Amino acid sequence: MCYALLKTLHLLGVVLLVGNVIVTLVWKLAADRSGDPRVVAFGQRLVTLTDWWFTVGGVVLILLGGVGVALVAGLDLLAVRWLLWGQVLFGLSGLLWVGILIPAQIRQARQARDFAAGGEIPANYWRDARRWTWWGILAIVPLLGALWLMIAKPA
Numbered sequence: 001m002c003y004a005l006l007k008t009l010h011l012l013g014v015v016l017l018v019g020n021v022i023v024t025l026v027w028k029l030a031a032d033r034s035g036d037p038r039v040v041a042f043g044q045r046l047v048t049l050t051d052w053w054f055t056v057g058g059v060v061l062i063l064l065g066g067v068g069v070a071l072v073a074g075l076d077l078l079a080v081r082w083l084l085w086g087q088v089l090f091g092l093s094g095l096l097w098v099g100i101l102i103p104a105q106i107r108q109a110r111q112a113r114d115f116a117a118g119g120e121i122p123a124n125y126w127r128d129a130r131r132w133t134w135w136g137i138l139a140i141v142p143l144l145g146a147l148w149l150m151i152a153k154p155a
Contacts, residue, residue, distance in 0.1 A: 010065025010066045014062060016058030017058030017143070018140075018144075020051070027046060031043025037117075040112065040125075045112065047105065051105070062090070086149040
C-alpha cells in the first residue's frame with residue numbers, strides 16, 4: 001500500500017511538472033505573439049502563478065514519491081545507473097530553471113506589471129522572452145530524458 005501511494009504521488013508530480021512546463025511554454029508564446037500589452041501581462045502573470053503551484057508542487061511530489069518508492073523498494077539511489085542518471089538529468093533541468101529561467105521570468109513579471117495597463121512593452125522584455133523560450137525548451141530535454149529512464153530502466 002505504501003509503495004502504491006508513493007508511486008502515485010511520484011507520477012502525479014511528473015504529470016504536473018512536465019505538463020505544466022510544456023503547456024506554460026505554449027501559453028506564453030501565444031500571449032507574447034499577440035503583442036497586446038494586456039494579454040502579454042496576463043499571460044506572464046499566469047506563467048508565474050502556474051509555476052508556483054504546478055511546477056514547484058510537481059517537483060516536491062516527484063522528490064517525495066520518488067525517493068520514497070526507491071527506499072521502500074530497497075533501491076540504492078546512487079548505485080542503480082538508470083536511477084542515478086534520472087536524478088542527474090532532473091537536477092540539470094532544475095539548475096537551468098533556477099539559474100536562467102526563473103531570473104528571466106521574475107524580470108518579465110516585474111516589467112509586465114508596469115505595462116499591464118496598456119503601456120509600451122520594453123525591448124528587454126522581448127529579450128528575456130526569447131531567452132526564457134530557448135532555455136525553457138532546452139530545460140525540457142533533460143526532463144524528458146529522465147522520464148524515459150524511469151520508464152525504460154535500461155541496464
